[in-house]
Amino acid sequence: MQELLNHLNNLPFNYEEAVAVILFAIGLSMLLFCRNLLKKVIGLDVMDAGIFLLLADRGYITGRTVPIIVDGVTEMEYYINPIPAGLVLTGIVVSVSVTALMLSLTVRIYKTYRTLEIDKLYIMMTNWRKGERE
Amino acid sequence: MNTQPNHANDPSLLELWYNGGLDLTDHLYIPVEDEPQPAEKYRPKHNDAVFARHLYRYARVFNVAGTVLCILFSLLMILTVANLPAYGDPDAPTVNEVAERYVEQGTAETGAVNTVAGMILDYRAFDTLGESFVLFTAVAAVTILMERKPKKKVRRAEVISYAEDDIVRVVSRFVIPIVLVFGVYILLNGHLSPGGGFSGGAIMAAAPILYAMVWGDEQASRVFTARRIRTVVVCALGFYCAAKSYSFFTGANHLPSIISTGTPGNIFSAGLIMPLNVAVGLVVCCTMYSFYMYFRRGSI
Numbered sequence: 001m002q003e004l005l006n007h008l009n010n011l012p013f014n015y016e017e018a019v020a021v022i023l024f025a026i027g028l029s030m031l032l033f034c035r036n037l038l039k040k041v042i043g044l045d046v047m048d049a050g051i052f053l054l055l056a057d058r059g060y061i062t063g064r065t066v067p068i069i070v071d072g073v074t075e076m077e078y079y080i081n082p083i084p085a086g087l088v089l090t091g092i093v094v095s096v097s098v099t100a101l102m103l104s105l106t107v108r109i110y111k112t113y114r115t116l117e118i119d120k121l122y123i124m125m126t127n128w129r130k131g132e133r134e
Numbered sequence: 135m136n137t138q139p140n141h142a143n144d145p146s147l148l149e150l151w152y153n154g155g156l157d158l159t160d161h162l163y164i165p166v167e168d169e170p171q172p173a174e175k176y177r178p179k180h181n182d183a184v185f186a187r188h189l190y191r192y193a194r195v196f197n198v199a200g201t202v203l204c205i206l207f208s209l210l211m212i213l214t215v216a217n218l219p220a221y222g223d224p225d226a227p228t229v230n231e232v233a234e235r236y237v238e239q240g241t242a243e244t245g246a247v248n249t250v251a252g253m254i255l256d257y258r259a260f261d262t263l264g265e266s267f268v269l270f271t272a273v274a275a276v277t278i279l280m281e282r283k284p285k286k287k288v289r290r291a292e293v294i295s296y297a298e299d300d301i302v303r304v305v306s307r308f309v310i311p312i313v314l315v316f317g318v319y320i321l322l323n324g325h326l327s328p329g330g331g332f333s334g335g336a337i338m339a340a341a342p343i344l345y346a347m348v349w350g351d352e353q354a355s356r357v358f359t360a361r362r363i364r365t366v367v368v369c370a371l372g373f374y375c376a377a378k379s380y381s382f383f384t385g386a387n388h389l390p391s392i393i394s395t396g397t398p399g400n401i402f403s404a405g406l407i408m409p410l411n412v413a414v415g416l417v418v419c420c421t422m423y424s425f426y427m428y429f430r431r432g433s434i
Binding site: 024025029057058059066093098100123126 | 189200204207208211213214221223228232236237239248258265269327328332398429
């Protein structure tokens with residue numbers, strides 16, 4: 001028991017990362033349990049937000065400022081880590097592209113089948129595959 | 135002993151599932167003798183009921199397995215977070231020699247005061263080129279999926295034009311140029327202050343989107359034609375490719391660069407970072423506007 005508590009000793013300091021992880025879990029459960037395609041897309045975006053929050057938190061260092069060099073001060077002791085910022089930038093761009101692609105696919109699915117519930121869609125698509133289109 | 139209900143005639147089978155959130159009545163086999171179904175309407179088969187029963191069983195297994203998976207995954211991640219170095223720890227392993235090098239040598243080597251801009255547009259410029267192409271590919275895919283001919287005659291009720299509203303019209307005349315100028319400012323100051331191509335381009339895209347919302351899609355499509363947008367995107371991406379290939383052959387890997395980095399802090403400094411920011415910003419702006427127009431009316 002004491003060993004387990006020793007493993008958890010950084011949890012009070014890492015509460016922001018814990019929030020990010022909980023966001024990720026919320027997004028994952030939306031992705032698994034929502035029966036609506038639009039809600040699944042929203043769930044994926046919530047997962048993305050959790051990942052970005054985690055990355056941004058990992059880059060922060062207490063008491064330091066943004067990595068913009070002012071007055072020629074180039075010592076690392078004054079600036080936070082710039083690498084996670086660049087990674088988050090990449091992630092946001094990919095997230096926007098994936099969201100747009102999935103939303104357009106959702107629109108096409110709605111135009112063809114007039115529903116977004118995956119249970120109905122599954123039955124309709126299975127029959128469609130067997131050549132019994134409505 | 136057969137305790138199974140007759141699923142074939144039981145439309146409420148799957149209504150048990152999620153408290154009636156699912157209505158499969160239209161898709162289950164309900165024989166109607168009197169009036170024949172129209173030919174083009176979906177004619178259910180008797181195996182639909184079997185299929186629905188399988189789906190129902192699968193859903194129960196899926197719910198249990200998914201819940202267990204989610205809880206296990208959350209616990210694992212919380213445990214991982216608890217074992218990470220403390221938040222804001224200066225001795226964390228992520229603050230290693232790479233970050234140190236970017237901060238300490240970045241300004242001297244790239245000329246950019248903003249270390250992140252110097253990192254993503256000089257050291258890792260090919261990564262950013264890939265990001266721009268991701269956006270380009272997304273626009274291409276959305277175009278393939280959403281492109282349709284705009285309706286010639288649009289019903290009056292479908293037209294949502296706010297141009298007749300005095301407040302919206304007057305305010306948009308003031309706001310659109312301010313938004314554009316602010317976007318251009320963020321774009322051009324990308325190497326000096328927080329911002330850069332992606333954020334500046336996204337802000338700039340708000341201006342044509344607002345224009346299209348206020349003055350109508352027809353008017354906007356007359357100004358921002360598909361041909362112009364395509365030209366801008368292709369030129370920006372081509373310029374990015376050419377500029378970074380050129381600097382790859384002259385500037386990288388300790389080769390001497392003929393593009394001077396200038397005085398750090400000046401607006402015209404940092405070598406190729408500002409033109410590359412502008413190229414990325416134009417790509418992002420056109421991408422966002424294309425997304426809006428394709429989802430709004432199906433063509434630019």
